[in-house]
Amino acid sequence: MTTPTREVLHDRLGDAARAWLDAALAEAGAAPGGATDDDTPTAPSSPPAWEQHFASAGRQCGQEHADAARVLLLREARADAPTLTRLYRQGTAAERRAVLLALPHLEPAPADGVPLVEDALRTNDTRLVAAAVGPYAAEHLDPHTWRHALLKCLFTGVPVDAAARLGQRAHGDAELARMLGDYAAERTAAGRPVPADLHRVLALTSRTEES
């Protein structure tokens, strides 16, 4: 899942939204690191201005452009790990999704970023699950967690194309192949169809080169 660049988003927005975005990005850029003095999740003081823009991006740019606008804000602010964690924990589902989508761009240390991915993978919100299995997860999730993430996609109907570097990670993964086989057997025994994506991933786990 890739989010559009500033130039691409510019072309898609109306005049008012474009002006709002430029001003918001300027404020974000003026706050390098994005960190504030206070990282506690329940801090009573109101957040810095660009974080308020991060929250209001949906109503300013429209829901369909909110992911892109929020990811740009995070990148422009060069949001550090404490900021990403706070914004995720205090975020709506839409804001959490944006933090997940920004992870591969901002590359926080796995000790900071992976817990956010794992949190998203524990939800049943397919928008969060899809955003969680991107390039950052492909790079940093341990094999067990990654396999369960992929199985969760199949369970919840998230297209496995959402999973970054799928072929690379699945290749030669005998344990994943076993899990997929067991899941297919469970579906068949219950008289239910096996998701088409399952067969695709199963083929990818083969050690021999697939076509």
Next chain:
Amino acid sequence: MRIFDPHIHMTSRTTDDYEAMYAAGVRALVEPSFWLGQPRTSPESFFDYFDSLLGWEPFRAAQYGIAHHCTVALNPKEANDPRCLPVLDALPRFLVKDNVVAVGEIGYDSMTPAEDTALAAQLQLAADHGLPALVHTPHRDKLTGMRRTIDVVRESALDPELVLLDHLNETTVKEAADSGCWLGFSIYPDTKMDEDRMVAVLKAHGTEKMLVNSAADWGKSDPLKTRRTADAMLAAGFTDDDVDQVLWRNPVAFYGRSGRLQLDAAAPGDLHEGNSILRGGE
């Protein structure tokens, strides 16, 4: 028929309700934060609840083609518990969220000094954030409670045009209308209002600034009461346009004052078998 339920607590309802509501014509709703039946003992319980109104619940609603917005506040009942008061300090970070279209529900429960303070503080928060306020009128001692509520609204920085007085009935509608606030009626199976009394109120007072909700929650309530009221209106001779005004345009106009209603977002979710909602918990 398109229906906007301006007050319903979906957290307490099942996916069957979402399905039935969509079939009845409900395309949008507002879920006010409220008392959950069991008293909470720490602000963190509220924060998890608000997060669910901004995360899981809109996702659930979207699966059934219903646009979900919410209001957040410290409700009057729990405003009396000092352990919950820090919620007031944390509200600003929730009030900036895209899906929050009002402060609410606020108002009086037992009319205590603590409730006075919480009501005034939260009306100010609404004014500060450019948001409307959903103010319920108390169940006990309703007329006196409503008068006191209107006094506090008048003393606040918030324009009555941005206030929805809810749970009104025959005895309170006249004075509520004179206050300049919007007028909400909760149609309940046994208590509050029923659909035929509602029709009589609409005949007597007109359809302007009138909102009808189911206020469905964990009590004996019915999420389809909005539709039942619409049907009763038609049976009593109101036009389709009257019904659309009360059940759609009025709530859209009121919550639209937040600038945050996103009604195009409601598109029927894919209800295939692999869907996480239909499957329930894993």
